[in-house]
């Protein structure tokens with residue numbers, strides 16, 4: 001089933017000689033439960049694409065349809081609720097709230113929704129992420145990799161339909177990086193989540209069902225493959 005559709009998406013930053021077409025007529029469709037790797041050189045538009053799909057960065061033109069719903073056609077309140085419930089975005093540079101501790105950061109989207117925190121799921125996640133004994137630490141009391149894991153916990157806490165991860169292993173050594181990927185894959189299988197990972201790491205890209213290559217804001221290659229591992 002087609003779950004995510006990106007139609008003729010453009011994102012232009014700046015004007016005149018500062019004009020950058022970060023996304024230049026990108027179209028693609030993604031099936032539910034797919035695991036996609038997005039690769040491409042620095043500045044090619046990978047983060048911009050992820051943010052546009054996640055509903056956090058309004059495109060200049062084009063549409064994003066998630067589960068049949070036009071993401072940017074809804075009111076900003078509805079869009080915010082949609083984001084919190086349907087999408088787990090892991091930013092390239094962790095976007096933790098510095099004044100909130102680990103547990104508060106992870107449960108923030110749920111509390112903003114005024115919903116009850118599922119304690120069991122929280123404990124399960126803290127254990128998976130190896131953060132049980134850091135639960136009351138603030139972000140500046142954590143290592144870079146631990147902060148990255150908190151950001152992942154926040155994205156997975158809601159068991160969203162789609163998980164978008166922007167270089168989630170960028171600041172980790174290869175062992176911890178592979179552990180994070182294992183975690184994302186486990187969640188993807190368990191909850192039939194659609195998983196999109198931006199990565200520069202070929203060993204991660206080879207574990208996906210499909211690799212999309214972006215260059216200068218356009219899709220230059222889109223290949224299905226038998227995933228490794």
Ligand SMILES: Nc1ncnc2c1ncn2[C@@H]1O[C@H](COP(=O)(O)OP(=O)(O)OP(=O)(O)O)[C@@H](O)[C@H]1O
Nearest residue numbers: 013014020022041042043044045046047048049092
């Ligand atoms: N807020 C902004 N204002 C102006 N230009 C921007 C802005 N954000 C991104 N860009 C430009 O858009 C292009 C795409 O940026 P993007 O962050 O999507 O690249 P990327 O593929 O994620 O790169 P990296 O691998 O380095 O993270 C770049 O050329 C960048 O300079």
Ligand SMILES: [Mg+2]
Nearest residue numbers: 046047092166
């Ligand atoms: Mg980026």
